[in-house]
Amino acid sequence: MNGVSGGIALVLCLSWLVWTAGLWWKHRSPRVANDRLQLPVLVAYASQTGSARALAVQQQQALGGPEHASLMALSELVPKQLAQVKKAVFVVSTYGDGEPPDNGRRFYHDLRALSQSSSKELFSSLDYEVVALGDRSYPKFCQFGDDLYQQLASLGAKAIAPLTKLDQSQSAQSLNQPEQIWRLTYRERLNTQADAGLFHLRLNTQQGMPKWRAGDLVAIHPNNDSSAAPRRYSIASASVDGEISLIVRQHITERGELGLCSGWLTQQVALDSGINLQIIENSSCHIDDRAAPLLLIGAGSGLAGIRGHLAERAQHTKAGPAWLIYGERAPDAGQSLHTELALWQQRGVLNTLDCAFSRDTDKPAYVQDIVREQATKIADFIGTGGHVYVCGRYEGMGTAVDAILREVLGAQTYQQLMEQGRYHRDLY
Numbered sequence: 001m002n003g004v005s006g007g008i009a010l011v012l013c014l015s016w017l018v019w020t021a022g023l024w025w026k027h028r029s030p031r032v033a034n035d036r037l038q039l040p041v042l043v044a045y046a047s048q049t050g051s052a053r054a055l056a057v058q059q060q061q062a063l064g065g066p067e068h069a070s071l072m073a074l075s076e077l078v079p080k081q082l083a084q085v086k087k088a089v090f091v092v093s094t095y096g097d098g099e100p101p102d103n104g105r106r107f108y109h110d111l112r113a114l115s116q117s118s119s120k121e122l123f124s125s126l127d128y129e130v131v132a133l134g135d136r137s138y139p140k141f142c143q144f145g146d147d148l149y150q151q152l153a154s155l156g157a158k159a160i161a162p163l164t165k166l167d168q169s170q171s172a173q174s175l176n177q178p179e180q181i182w183r184l185t186y187r188e189r190l191n192t193q194a195d196a197g198l199f200h201l202r203l204n205t206q207q208g209m210p211k212w213r214a215g216d217l218v219a220i221h222p223n224n225d226s227s228a229a230p231r232r233y234s235i236a237s238a239s240v241d242g243e244i245s246l247i248v249r250q251h252i253t254e255r256g257e258l259g260l261c262s263g264w265l266t267q268q269v270a271l272d273s274g275i276n277l278q279i280i281e282n283s284s285c286h287i288d289d290r291a292a293p294l295l296l297i298g299a300g301s302g303l304a305g306i307r308g309h310l311a312e313r314a315q316h317t318k319a320g321p322a323w324l325i326y327g328e329r330a331p332d333a334g335q336s337l338h339t340e341l342a343l344w345q346q347r348g349v350l351n352t353l354d355c356a357f358s359r360d361t362d363k364p365a366y367v368q369d370i371v372r373e374q375a376t377k378i379a380d381f382i383g384t385g386g387h388v389y390v391c392g393r394y395e396g397m398g399t400a401v402d403a404i405l406r407e408v409l410g411a412q413t414y415q416q417l418m419e420q421g422r423y424h425r426d427l428y
């Protein structure tokens with residue numbers, strides 16, 4: 001090897017080392033710089049749609065701000081680090097069937113393992129409080145907060161206050177942007193079947209256009225009655241569109257009646273009426289890396305969050321490839337939005353579109369069937385840097401897609417996807 005080619009080889013080797021070190025640094029396991037744990041108090045949160053995070057930010061302020069209290073998601077911590085902390089306030093919501101939100105899952109799994117293998121005095125110098133957010137309409141109200149409270153006690157930590165349980169309707173109000181009046185400018189039924197209708201709504205405001213990110217939600221009180229619990233809907237438009245779009249599925253109650261809020265929005269409220277609406281930040285569903293491959297999976301009204309992400313990506317010329325797997329009952333559903341998807345395909349905003357129709361007479365299928373069929377392609381597409389966004393019903397679609405993704409990707413890649421904040425779920 002002569003001097004010139006030796007030099008080139010050395011430069012290539014060094015570049016490769018720097019590049020792999022960069023990748024390792026970006027995707028390393030969570031390790032918090034010790035200096036962040038030197039502060040007297042730690043406020044740690046686990047939050048799926050931002051309410052617990054917003055409350056944790058308020059707690060940090062109440063405790064003297066960032067100079068006195070550090071703020072971290074549970075996904076940034078490993079349980080053993082709690083042994084270094086004097087006082088910790090945990091603000092956590094409950095998700096799934098009484099489970100931790102996605103950014104608390106790994107921490108809680110490790111904490112449980114620790115409580116089986118470690119001394120019962122491991123956290124004997126830790127004082128703690130738990131504020132649990134939940135919704136009383138779920139059978140396991142604030143279950144994760146409860147479980148976390150017990151596990152910490154079993155490792156010797158000292159609870160300095162009883163567990164605080166907050167119902168969603170008590171806590172969601174003051175945490176986000178203020179409520180504003182929006183006018184309903186457009187309403188279209190997207191499906192022609194006799195059962196639950198799927199509607200596209202568009203709203204505009206004259207009170208100054210707020211900003212939001214794809215993945216954010218709105219909260220609406222049925223009939224504008226502020227004493228009624230607000231219902232949340234995923235925003236189906238990007239901030240640059242200058243309007244809020246929603247895709248609302250009519251909820252039919254057991255008695256065959258229309259749901260209070262979906263019925264009001266899709267049938268009763270007249271066009272041009274004012275609707276009080278609050279934008280809810282949902283940071284776990286924001287996707288910052290626009291160049292990364294993006295796999296979008298959703299069914300029915302889940303098209304809302306998906307449309308929001310595609311509309312946001314459409315603004316970026318260097319956006320990475322996007323693949324949508326979408327499910328509906330029958331092929332006629334969502335005609336006008338399907339036309340828009342086709343346009344996005346022509347423009348290269350959406351690169352692959354696979355549809356599953358559960359009531360198709362020839363080939364009935366659900367989105368999870370497509371994920372299984374395309375397993376190898378999906379694993380390649382996601383690779384080590386791709387993002388996955390899932391929007392729609394938790395029961396049925398959300399749980400089935402989660403199980404199949406875990407199988408298709410393998411436990412390790414699935415875990416990385418979760419820990420590196422590349423798995424975003426807006427499930428309801």
Ligand SMILES: Cc1cc2nc3c(=O)[nH]c(=O)nc-3n(C[C@H](O)[C@H](O)[C@H](O)COP(=O)(O)O)c2cc1C
Pocket residue numbers: 046047048049050051052053092093094095096097098099101133134135136138139140141142143167168394427428
């Ligand atoms: C799919 C889903 C499942 C939920 N499961 C529970 C539950 O089992 N128990 C509970 O108390 N709350 C449950 N909730 C309610 C949330 O905990 C509640 O809305 C909370 O305010 C969300 O806080 P976050 O925005 O920080 O995630 C669930 C919410 C959703 C969307």
